Amino acid sequence: xxxxxxxxxxxxxxxxxxxMTSAALAANLRVLAWDGYADPDWVKDFTAATGIxxxxxxxxxxxxxxxxxxxxxxxxxxxxxxxxxxxQRYIKADLVSPIDVTKLPNQKEVLPRFRDLSQVSGDxxxxxxxxxxxxxxxxxxxxxxxxVKPAPTSMSVLWDPAYKGKILAYDNGEHNFSFTALTLGYKxxxxxxxxxxAAVKAKLVELKRNVLSFYTTADEAQQIYQNNxxxxxxxxxxxxxxxxxxxxxxxxxxxxxxxGALAWLDNWVISKGVRDNAAAEKWIDFMLSKKVSSALSxxxxxxxxxxxxxxxxxxxxxxxxxxxxxxxxxxxxxxxxKATP
Amino acid sequence: MSKTGSTxxxxxxxxxxVTVLAFALPVVFVLVPLAIFLVYSFxxxxxxxxxxxxxxxxxxxxxxxxxxxxxxxxxxxxxxSVAAICILLAYPAAYFLATLKGxxxxxxxxxxxVPLLMSYVIKIYAIRSILGLNGxxxxxxxxxxxxxxPSTLFVFNMNAILLTLSLLLIPFAILPIFLSLERIxxxxxxxxxxxxxxxxxxxxxxxxxxxxxxxASAASFVFVLAIGDxxxxxxxxxxxxxxxxxxxxxxxxxxxxxxxGAALSxxxxxxxxxxxxxxxxxxxxxxxxL
Numbered sequence: 001x002x003x004x005x006x007x008x009x010x011x012x013x014x015x016x017x018x019x020m021t022s023a024a025l026a027a028n029l030r031v032l033a034w035d036g037y038a039d040p041d042w043v044k045d046f047t048a049a050t051g052i053x054x055x056x057x058x059x060x061x062x063x064x065x066x067x068x069x070x071x072x073x074x075x076x077x078x079x080x081x082x083x084x085x086x087x088q089r090y091i092k093a094d095l096v097s098p099i100d101v102t103k104l105p106n107q108k109e110v111l112p113r114f115r116d117l118s119q120v121s122g123d124x125x126x127x128x129x130x131x132x133x134x135x136x137x138x139x140x141x142x143x144x145x146x147x148v149k150p151a152p153t154s155m156s157v158l159w160d161p162a163y164k165g166k167i168l169a170y171d172n173g174e175h176n177f178s179f180t181a182l183t184l185g186y187k188x189x190x191x192x193x194x195x196x197x198a199a200v201k202a203k204l205v206e207l208k209r210n211v212l213s214f215y216t217t218a219d220e221a222q223q224i225y226q227n228n229x230x231x232x233x234x235x236x237x238x239x240x241x242x243x244x245x246x247x248x249x250x251x252x253x254x255x256x257x258x259x260g261a262l263a264w265l266d267n268w269v270i271s272k273g274v275r276d277n278a279a280a281e282k283w284i285d286f287m288l289s290k291k292v293s294s295a296l297s298x299x300x301x302x303x304x305x306x307x308x309x310x311x312x313x314x315x316x317x318x319x320x321x322x323x324x325x326x327x328x329x330x331x332x333x334x335x336x337x338k339a340t341p
Numbered sequence: 342m343s344k345t346g347s348t349x350x351x352x353x354x355x356x357x358x359v360t361v362l363a364f365a366l367p368v369v370f371v372l373v374p375l376a377i378f379l380v381y382s383f384x385x386x387x388x389x390x391x392x393x394x395x396x397x398x399x400x401x402x403x404x405x406x407x408x409x410x411x412x413x414x415x416x417x418x419x420x421x422s423v424a425a426i427c428i429l430l431a432y433p434a435a436y437f438l439a440t441l442k443g444x445x446x447x448x449x450x451x452x453x454x455v456p457l458l459m460s461y462v463i464k465i466y467a468i469r470s471i472l473g474l475n476g477x478x479x480x481x482x483x484x485x486x487x488x489x490x491p492s493t494l495f496v497f498n499m500n501a502i503l504l505t506l507s508l509l510l511i512p513f514a515i516l517p518i519f520l521s522l523e524r525i526x527x528x529x530x531x532x533x534x535x536x537x538x539x540x541x542x543x544x545x546x547x548x549x550x551x552x553x554x555x556x557a558s559a560a561s562f563v564f565v566l567a568i569g570d571x572x573x574x575x576x577x578x579x580x581x582x583x584x585x586x587x588x589x590x591x592x593x594x595x596x597x598x599x600x601x602g603a604a605l606s607x608x609x610x611x612x613x614x615x616x617x618x619x620x621x622x623x624x625x626x627x628x629x630x631l
Contacts, residue, residue: 165493171575211580212493212497213580216575223470224469227470227473227476228475228493229474327597328386328596331597331598332596335588335596338587339408339411339583339588341581
């Protein structure tokens with residue numbers, strides 16, 4: 001996989017250099033995206049269909065996107081991919097342009113939960129649409145079908161003493177406070193007041209006493225699963241993690257809890273410095289086509305906004321990740337939870 | 342005469358350059374970074390950005406917040422235990438090595454040091470699967486009838502950290518002890534034998550005291566390496582094995598509170614410096630009395 005990616009990257013660089021010579025004549029569309037969001041065959045199809053050349057630059061972290069876009073005040077790229085939690089920051093810094101949804105015919109065909117963008121938290125501001133969702137994954141619950149019966153429906157199963165010492169949780173204060181807040185029934189898990197924080201903290205201390213360990217990478221969780229008696233895993237890496245476990249023969253299934261599953265959602269956005277707005281709209285619309293969307297899910301394991309995937313059923317409640325009130329506070333309190341004997 | 346006169350200045354220049362380099366490297370790569378992090382420990386953080394105004398807040402927090410001192414203390418106790426276990430296991434091994442003759446001695450020594458060539462992370466992974474509920478240790482203990490059923494005693498708690506760190510650091514204990522044992526003149530042992538001392542008496546009165554400097558430096562070595570480790574506790578410590586290294590690490594990662602992390606590092610550095618000084622002191626005083 002790493003080798004394949006390296007080759008793809010090399011090919012893209014080669015393509016980039018090749019196109020540079022022609023860049024002076026026709027302005028190419030400049031796309032900034034994560035690996036897997038702009039595969040070469042789609043780029044080729046897009047150019048064939050629209051006659052618009054594309055230069056893709058791949059990034060590896062949220063901070064890198066911010067540095068690239070902020071560094072040039074949006075002038076270096078036309079379209080880029082960013083998640084809903086990050087998007088508001090770009091809107092506030094005036095780095096993105098509003099998008100005219102009527103120019104995106106494919107947006108009318110998306111799954112019901114993505115049709116009304118004003119209902120997708122983080123995508124709009126003052127009635128204007130800034131982000132078009134295209135790819136997501138939920139943070140649900142992986143359970144061993146042999147050990148957990150009946151199938152769980154809520155994260156509250158993580159507190160069930162029947163599974164004491166058989167639970168793998170994730171080592172991250174921010175997410176743990178958010179999902180526990182959802183389990184406690186709080187409306188906005190990303191903005192907790194002092195009283196709610198205290199309640200969540202107490203609940204997390206109880207959780208800690210019920211779990212086997214806190215993991216950090218998907219790989220690590222898998223190794224612990226293989227060498228120990230694990231029944232439940234809080235799946236930070238969602239579908240990828242489920243598939244990896246099933247591959248090694250584990251009898252596991254995946255569920256999004258009824259109180260709502262945290263989920264990340266990536267969007268296409270148009271930068272402030274866009275050279276050809278129509279070309280950017282065509283790109284986004286092209287990425288929302290059934291063909292590209294389903295291929296994206298097939299290749300990455302993530303959910304897409306056009307076709308149904310195993311990331312989330314039609315009735316699953318998803319809570320799009322957002323910036324939390326005070327990351328430092330949550331991190332400190334998470335340390336306190338871990339230090340509590 | 343004129344010839345030597347012409348070479349002398351260039352020679353002097355060269356030696357001056359070498360001297361400057363010899364001092365500059367440690368200053369640039371060790372002292373300056375240390376000074377920077379010491380300075381950082383007096384800054385603060387507000388809304389995710391570092392505030393460059395001097396404050397003692399980080400140190401006040403370290404001493405007053407109820408979570409830091411107990412974890413700090415537990416970590417020190419843990420690392421002293423690791424050092425003790427390593428010494429107890431390494432001494433017989435080093436002693437055995439020192440009794441061997443010729444080529445065998447160094448071949449075996451190399452074998453004992455081979456684990457150091459392996460990646461540290463891979464070793465932790467391997468040890469973790471050995472300690473797990475379905476791991477080799479549990480399977481062996483059950484097969485031998487020592488345990489009725491697999492136990493979770495060995496993984497994801499303080500025991501796991503203790504075992505893993507000891508296993509990882511034993512080579513660092515063997516080497517100094519072996520070197521100090523090897524340096525003991527054989528004539529002393531023979532003299533002791535000639536004067537009618539038993540093997541046990543010779544060991545207690547001659548070998549052991551003379552090897553103590555090696556033991557002291559081995560102990561401080563292992564302690565310092567153990568206390569600076571955050572990866573082992575993170576990977577095998579689970580929920581009860583929370584150490585100071587993990588708190589420190591979280592300040593730089595998720596919390597993004599570098600100043601407080603720097604203050605915690607200063608506290609850790611103090612302990613490390615003390616350990617090194619103690620090791621040094623015992624190592625030297627014995628050595629000079631020879």
